[in-house]
Structures are given as structure tokens and as C-alpha cells.
Amino acid sequence: MRDPVLICNDDGIQMIHHCVPGRAEDSVRRWVDFFLQDCAVELFSFCTARPDKTHHETTVAERDFSTLEHAPAQSQLHTKGILDELRDSGTDILRVIEDQVHSRGKRIVASIRMSDVHHQSEVYSFMTPKVMREHPEWRIRNPDGSLDVALDYAHEGVRRHRLSIIRELIESYDLDGLELDFMRSCRFFAPAEAERGIPLMNQFIAEVRDLLDQKARDTGRDRLLLLIRVPSAIEACHGLGLDPRTWVARGWPDALIPSDFMWLDYGTRVEEYAAICQNTNCGVYPCVNPFAAEWVNHRDVNDYAPKPVNFNRRVFFSDEQIRGLVRNYRTWGANGFYTFNFCCETIDNPDFVKRVHAVIGEEPEKTRSRPASYLFLPIWRAVRSPSGMDQTGRTLRFGGADLGQRQVFHFRMADRSEEKALIGRMRFRIYNLHDDDSVRIDLNGETVPDSALLERRKTNIHVAADRRYPGMHIPPHIAFEYDLARCPPMKGDNELGVTLLGRNPIIDSDCMLEALEIDVGWIGHPQTVGYLVQKD
Incomplete structure (x- = not known):
């Protein structure tokens, strides 16, 4: 599969929450149609x-809340009621979705x-699967x-159990294929044993490929699809026990879906x-994810120190971004695009969901000719992401001890701009930088000239410095x-260099830079909060 397809993954949770009791099937069909019809999936x-x-009825796994003695909240009771309603009417949620997708002449895969480790949280402990309770010896040590x-997965029992779940899906439903999602939750082997x-x-x-091929032969169908969701760079795969090079060489998958665990990432290594x-x-x-960066408790950032910003859910990405x-x-x-977790925004932000899918679906020439923006955020505030990707270059911290470095x-x-200058703007903020401090800025090792600096604007307390994201205090x-x-050329993979040349010795805390935005073909949204600081 190499055609320019728009794929959308839906986890079903919001779909079920939005269902009206007594009208479950109609509710599911309307939800699916939103993505197929309004979003052109x-x-x-x-x-x-x-x-x-x-979510579907099963004889080898556990259907959500098929039994429920205690509900942590009303939501679980609602979910049980919706799935029971579908079961009692002689169907289940997957059969309804399958029928609705096919009625629109489109394709469906079961993901x-x-x-999945949601049950590691005390809040979600009720989601602990029966197989884990019955076989604690199968848990990763x-x-x-x-x-x-x-x-x-080193235990044969784990592999056999999960293969039986996949076999049941392939044999019992009229699917166009399967998706194996290895980005949930990036834990398949003991860390030291993953490569083995x-x-x-x-x-x-x-x-899995053999099961799909057998179903195609038995039903006289063309090849059934196998989609595999993988880390955002190949370098992270072996550390998880994954080997996409071999998969592709053997002809098993039809699509690879490079992805961060959770967040939108301009740096995804698609070319690998x-x-x-x-x-x-x-x-x-x-x-393509709808979420911007890792959640930060606002109480942890609301002081004078250079703490991380709470980007998550505050940023509804613009068309340009x-x-x-x-x-x-x-x-x-x-070859195409895959959207994930937009179901989380569909109930209360459907226009945002439609807008994002419309931009993704633009003809390539329109995408190239219209204004664009690049918003680089920290994503994970840790040395490595859950999939093992290095995160150290996404946030810069430096102070008086780093002068000249x-x-x-x-x-x-x-x-890129090696041959022709780009029209637009480059913006970033350095937290905890004082008016008297001095820095040198470079792009790809070439100093950015003073003539390129339009302004420096200062704030001295947490403020909503960007009015596009109300409530996101900087x-x-x-x-x-x-x-x-007037900036040095952009070269595709770039470096923004920041060198602290002078620091007021009275200040005993560091500076921080964690976000960069570049607008191309337009001037973007200048910051208006704060006062102008004289240029160096």
C-alpha cells in the first residue's frame, strides 16, 4: 500500500461515551460518519x-465491563450499558463500525x-486484565x-494468548486488515532482554501475516492489510524488541506508521x-497527533523560576502549523498520513478536528504554496521518551557556569533557504534572561546578524504571552x-545555537529555552505582551 491514503485511528472510548442509551447503534454510525464524511478519512x-x-464481543479475551461489580465512576456503567445494548441486539460495536465503513465504500482495520499499561495507575486499576491476574509469572520483571x-512476550503463553485474540478478529469479522500498535505502551520485554x-x-x-493471508485465500479476497505503528525513528526499535527492517524485507507489513508515543513531532524521521x-x-x-507536549502541573510553573510551560491541551494547532x-x-x-487521538477532541472541538483533516488533505501544490509554521516543543521532559528516543536537545538549560558554551x-x-531567502519570522523565548545579560544567536553555526533582529520583548512575571493560547502562562x-x-540559510535539519556571553552574577538560577516557532510565507503572530528591550 503506497497510495496517498488518509488513515484515522479511533480508540472507541469517546465514541462510546457520546452514545445515547437506547440509540447506541445509530450513535456509533453517526460518529464514524463524522470521520468518513466530514473529515474525508x-x-x-x-x-x-x-x-x-x-470493545467487541469475544470468547478468548475480556470484553470491557461484561461484568461489573463496582464502578469507579458513572462512565464505566455507561460503557457497560452501551456495549450490552449492542450485544443484546445481536451485534457488537466492531460489527456496526465495519458495516458503516463498508457502506461508505471505505476500508476498516482493527487496531x-x-x-497497554493504563491499569498501572490506581485510578485505572479496575482495567487490569484477567490474564495478568491469573498469570503473574508472565509479567515483565x-x-x-x-x-x-x-x-x-518472551513467554510463549503471552504470545499464544494474544495471537488467539488476533485470530478471532480475523476469522470472525469482515475486516480489510489489522493494525499492530507498538506505541502502546512500548513495553514488550524486560529492558535488558528486548534485543534478544x-x-x-x-x-x-x-x-499474523499468515493468518491474514489464509483469510484472504479462504474468502477469495485480495491481500488483507497489515499496518504497524512504530517509534518515530528506527534507532528506538531494537531497544523495544522490534525489527521493522526485517518485517519489510519479508513483505509482512503494508504500512509503517512512525509516531511519537503521544505528541505531535515535527522531527519524526520519516526518511529512515x-x-x-x-x-x-x-x-x-x-x-499526526492533536496534543502539543507533556502535561505540566500549573502549580509547579506559577512562580518566578524558569519552569516548563504547560503546553498540553493549550495548543490547538493552527492550519499553518x-x-x-x-x-x-x-x-x-x-506516502500518506495517519491521525491519532483526534477522537479525544471530537465531542467538544469538532471544528478543530475537521480543520486539521482538511489541511492534511490539501493537494500537495496548495500545501507548498500556502503559509506554514513550524512549532518545536519539548514533547517529553525527560532524557528519553517511552519508546527510547533521545530528548536532550529539545530543552536548553544554561546559566553563569556556561558562559561562552x-x-x-x-x-x-x-x-530551506540556501538558494533563496525565506519570507517570514523566527521566534523564541529565553526564560529568566535579564536585560543586562548578553547572548549570541546562530543558525547552523553562522551568527545571526543584528540586522535580522526585529525586537526583544521582556516580561518579569508569568503571563499569557501568546494570545492564541488563553491560559498558557509563560x-x-x-x-x-x-x-x-536576513537570517543565515536554513538547511533542512538545523541547529539554533545559543551562547550566553554575559550573565548578571547576582542571579543564581539558570536560563531555559524550550520552544521555537518559525513562520514561512507570512509574519505569523508577533508577541505583544511585555515591554521592548533595547537591542544589544
């Missing part, structure tokens, strides 16, 4: 197995989360000897997957705005 991926608990809440588990996981995927898929029938469909992401993905080899913020941008900072046309 061509392939609907329904997450029906997580993997041991399911299986290859590991952590380096400190403690037991994880994820099951270990690669042959076991390869064999597992080979068996495009390279291993070259001259094959497997396409690359990078993931989505267009920048699409440019990046296409430039580095995407160049700090590097890495960013990837499809728009720590005290100096905001820098540059004219792109």
Missing part, C-alpha cells in the same frame, strides 16, 4: 483490543495495542526485581522508514523575533 482504524480487554504491569526478543517478535508478526520501504509495496504514513508538519512529512518521504536546539524544517522571559529573510 479513507481508512478507519478502530482500536478494539488493548490487547487483552476489548490492537500490543501492550524490571531491573530492580519488581514486576511491571505489562506482560512479557527480536526473533520471537518477528515470528509473532509472521504468524521510507528508505527501508523503497522498492517495496509497503508505504510510510507518519502520525499543521501545514508545516505536512510539508516535513512529505519532504522526507511520506554554545547550547544547541535541533529542529527540522522542510523549507515564565518571565525575553522574547526574540527575527526576520527570516
Whole structure:
């Protein structure tokens, strides 16, 4: 599959929550139609197995709340009522979705989360699957000897159990294929044993491919699809026990979906997957997420110190920001696109969901010719993401002890300017920088000239410095705005260099830079909060 398809994954939870009791089937059909009709989704991926608990009726796993003695909240009782209503009418939620998608002439795959650890939280402990309670010896053992809440694929029993769930889906439903989601929750083997588990996981995927091929032969259908959701770069795969190079070489998957665990990421290494898929029938469909960056408790940031900003759910990406992401993905080899977790915004922000899908669906020429923005955020405030991706270059911290030492913020941008200057703006904020402090800014090692600096704007207390995101308070900072046309060339994979040259010795805390925004083809949204600081 290499056609420019728009794929959407729906986890079913919001779909069920929005269902009206007594009208469950109609509610499900209307929800699915929103994505198929209003968002022009061509392939609907329904997450029906997580993997041991399911939305659909099953004889080998556990259907959600098929029994319920105690409900932590009313929501679980509602979910049980909706799924029971569908069961009692002779169907289930997957059959209804399957029928609705096919009635619109489109395709559906059942998505299986290859590991899910929501039940590690006390709030969600009720979601602990029966198989884990019955087989605690199958749990991953952590380096400190403690037991994880994820099951270990090194145990044959785990592989057989989960393969039986997949076999039931393939044999019992009229699906167009399956999706194996390895980004939920990125725990498949004991950390020290993951690479030794690669042959076991390869064999597992080979068996899934065989089951799909057997169903196609039995029903006289064309090849059934196998989509696989993978980390945002190949470098993270072996550390999880995953081997996409072998999968593609053996012809098992039809699509690879590089993705961060949770957040929108302009830096997804699409080209690495495009390279291993070259001259094959497997396409690359990078993931678009609606969420901006890791959640931060607002109480932890509301002081004078340079603390992280609470970006999550505060940023509803603009058309220009989505267009920048699409440019990046296409430039580095995407065949199409895959949207994830937009179901979480559908109940209360349907216009945002429609708008994002409309931008993704623009003709390539329109995407190239219209204004675009690139918003680079910290994503994970840790050394590594859950999939193992290095995060150290996404947030810069520096102070008086770092005078003269160049700090590097890495960013990837499809728009290049080696031959022709870009029209637009570059903006970033340095938290806790004082008026008397001095910095040198460079792009790819070339100093940005003073003539490119349009303004520096200062605030001395937490403020909503960007009016596009009400309630997102930024720590005290100096905001820098540059004219792109006067900046050194952009080269695709870029470095923003920041060198602290002078620091008021009275200040004993560090500076911080965690976000960069670049607007191309327009001037974007200048910061208006704060007072102007004289240029150096």
C-alpha cells in the first residue's frame, strides 16, 4: 500500500461515551460518519483490543465491563450499558463500525495495542486484565526485581494468548486488515532482554501475516492489510524488541506508521522508514497527533523560576502549523498520513478536528504554496521518551557556569533557504534572561546578524504571552523575533545555537529555552505582551 491514503485511528472510548442509551447503534454510525464524511478519512482504524480487554464481543479475551461489580465512576456503567445494548441486539460495536465503513465504500482495520499499561495507575486499576491476574509469572520483571504491569512476550503463553485474540478478529469479522500498535505502551520485554526478543517478535508478526493471508485465500479476497505503528525513528526499535527492517524485507507489513508515543513531532524521521520501504509495496504514513507536549502541573510553573510551560491541551494547532508538519512529512518521504487521538477532541472541538483533516488533505501544490509554521516543543521532559528516543536537545538549560558554551536546539524544517531567502519570522523565548545579560544567536553555526533582529520583548512575571493560547502562562522571559529573510540559510535539519556571553552574577538560577516557532510565507503572530528591550 503506497497510495496517498488518509488513515484515522479511533480508540472507541469517546465514541462510546457520546452514545445515547437506547440509540447506541445509530450513535456509533453517526460518529464514524463524522470521520468518513466530514473529515474525508479513507481508512478507519478502530482500536478494539488493548490487547487483552476489548470493545467487541469475544470468547478468548475480556470484553470491557461484561461484568461489573463496582464502578469507579458513572462512565464505566455507561460503557457497560452501551456495549450490552449492542450485544443484546445481536451485534457488537466492531460489527456496526465495519458495516458503516463498508457502506461508505471505505476500508476498516482493527487496531490492537500490543501492550497497554493504563491499569498501572490506581485510578485505572479496575482495567487490569484477567490474564495478568491469573498469570503473574508472565509479567515483565524490571531491573530492580519488581514486576511491571505489562506482560512479557518472551513467554510463549503471552504470545499464544494474544495471537488467539488476533485470530478471532480475523476469522470472525469482515475486516480489510489489522493494525499492530507498538506505541502502546512500548513495553514488550524486560529492558535488558528486548534485543534478544527480536526473533520471537518477528515470528509473532509472521504468524499474523499468515493468518491474514489464509483469510484472504479462504474468502477469495485480495491481500488483507497489515499496518504497524512504530517509534518515530528506527534507532528506538531494537531497544523495544522490534525489527521493522526485517518485517519489510519479508513483505509482512503494508504500512509503517512512525509516531511519537503521544505528541505531535515535527522531527519524526520519516526518511529512515521510507528508505527501508523503497522498492517495496509497503508505504510510510507518519502520525499526526492533536496534543502539543507533556502535561505540566500549573502549580509547579506559577512562580518566578524558569519552569516548563504547560503546553498540553493549550495548543490547538493552527492550519499553518499543521501545514508545516505536512510539508516535513512529505519532504522526507511520506506516502500518506495517519491521525491519532483526534477522537479525544471530537465531542467538544469538532471544528478543530475537521480543520486539521482538511489541511492534511490539501493537494500537495496548495500545501507548498500556502503559509506554514513550524512549532518545536519539548514533547517529553525527560532524557528519553517511552519508546527510547533521545530528548536532550529539545530543552536548553544554561546559566553563569556556561558562559561562552554554545547550547544547541535541533529542529527540522522542510523549507530551506540556501538558494533563496525565506519570507517570514523566527521566534523564541529565553526564560529568566535579564536585560543586562548578553547572548549570541546562530543558525547552523553562522551568527545571526543584528540586522535580522526585529525586537526583544521582556516580561518579569508569568503571563499569557501568546494570545492564541488563553491560559498558557509563560515564565518571565525575553522574547526574540527575527526576520527570516536576513537570517543565515536554513538547511533542512538545523541547529539554533545559543551562547550566553554575559550573565548578571547576582542571579543564581539558570536560563531555559524550550520552544521555537518559525513562520514561512507570512509574519505569523508577533508577541505583544511585555515591554521592548533595547537591542544589544
